[in-house]
Amino acid sequence: MIAANAQGLQGTVGLHEFCVLANEQVARDTFRLEISSLVAKRIQPGQFMNFAVPGDPTHILRIPLSFSHADAPDSHVTMYYVTVGEGTKRLSSMRTGDISTVVGPCGKGWRLPEDLSGRCLLVSGGIGLAPIAAAAGMLSDAGIAYDVIAGFQTAARIPERLISEMEPLLADDAKIHLATDDGSYGFAGFTTRLMEQLIAEHSYGCVLTCGPEVMMHGIAAICAREGIACQASMERMMGCGFGACGACNIPLVAGGYASCCMDGPVFDAKEVAW
Numbered sequence: 001m002i003a004a005n006a007q008g009l010q011g012t013v014g015l016h017e018f019c020v021l022a023n024e025q026v027a028r029d030t031f032r033l034e035i036s037s038l039v040a041k042r043i044q045p046g047q048f049m050n051f052a053v054p055g056d057p058t059h060i061l062r063i064p065l066s067f068s069h070a071d072a073p074d075s076h077v078t079m080y081y082v083t084v085g086e087g088t089k090r091l092s093s094m095r096t097g098d099i100s101t102v103v104g105p106c107g108k109g110w111r112l113p114e115d116l117s118g119r120c121l122l123v124s125g126g127i128g129l130a131p132i133a134a135a136a137g138m139l140s141d142a143g144i145a146y147d148v149i150a151g152f153q154t155a156a157r158i159p160e161r162l163i164s165e166m167e168p169l170l171a172d173d174a175k176i177h178l179a180t181d182d183g184s185y186g187f188a189g190f191t192t193r194l195m196e197q198l199i200a201e202h203s204y205g206c207v208l209t210c211g212p213e214v215m216m217h218g219i220a221a222i223c224a225r226e227g228i229a230c231q232a233s234m235e236r237m238m239g240c241g242f243g244a245c246g247a248c249n250i251p252l253v254a255g256g257y258a259s260c261c262m263d264g265p266v267f268d269a270k271e272v273a274w
């Protein structure tokens with residue numbers, strides 16, 4: 001069971017200017033982007049922003065990105081992204097001082113577990129570690145202990161910078177467990193198999209997950225079997241990011257659809273018709 005926490009604080013979506021403070025490659029096809037923008041004052045862990053990337057007037061769709069850390073007093077937000085197509089490649093060529101606009105904060109983010117005494121398990125696949133880092137910050141602020149499983153295809157894709165930004169937040173006995181599909185670093189195999197090992201050793205009250213849908217489906221199935229509350233941050237192609245285009249449907253167990261951009265991206269995993 002989960003309860004709203006930051007939900008009530010999540011502000012209405014707006015258009016904000018942003019200025020690039022840093023945009024550096026940190027792993028294979030993986031970049032760390034730090035911006036200065038007033039959106040930092042209102043964004044909550046698990047919410048996302050929709051970026052306009054200059055350079056191609058025919059590319060009218062914005063790029064939805066989650067964030068790993070927001071510093072409200074300084075108006076700084078940090079994102080990690082992977083270059084997959086034209087938009088993210090153009091984003092990777094933005095330089096310090098470049099200016100554009102961002103729509104946000106969009107959607108509904110992570111919620112604190114209802115039982116604050118329970119330990120949490122955070123499970124990411126690939127660049128899903130970025131919003132998981134924001135969840136880690138939220139849990140640390142609330143004094144809730146957690147362990148992290150972060151899976152990657154291969155060692156070259158591990159953003160060590162992001163992991164080193166997360167480590168100081170960990171409780172003394174907590175750990176970030178790294179896994180790679182090809183066994184080139186850490187645990188060899190999928191995050192689901194590593195999760196089966198951890199839940200055999202520890203008791204977890206809640207799981208928060210973000211990554212490829214097939215991975216989150218597997219994590220949600222383990223949670224359903226074990227009776228563990230699970231939140232999943234879903235991903236869809238997005239037209240608008242604020243409920244206007246109907247492009248981002250998530251099918252629900254109860255029937256019908258929810259919109260990923262307004263009702264999500266974070267959902268109670270048991271409500272999703274995987």
Ligand SMILES: Cc1cc2nc3c(=O)[nH]c(=O)nc-3n(C[C@H](O)[C@H](O)[C@H](O)COP(=O)(O)OP(=O)(O)OC[C@H]3O[C@@H](n4cnc5c(N)ncnc54)[C@H](O)[C@@H]3O)c2cc1C
Nearest residue numbers: 048064065066080081082084085086087088127235236237
């Ligand atoms: C809520 C949300 C949060 C996200 N957060 C992050 C993040 O923190 N870091 C990150 O690297 N990526 C994130 N993404 C994914 C990111 O938005 C896409 O990778 C990006 O829009 C691709 O744009 P492009 O122009 O480079 O690629 P395109 O040329 O548009 O597409 C290249 C490939 O990516 C696929 N793709 C494009 N957009 C999406 C999308 N929205 N969801 C799934 N597949 C897509 C296409 O089907 C195609 O196979 C997020 C997506 C959503 C919906």
Ligand code: FES
Nearest residue numbers: 240241245246261
């Ligand atoms: S992206 Fe347009 S309704 Fe969700």
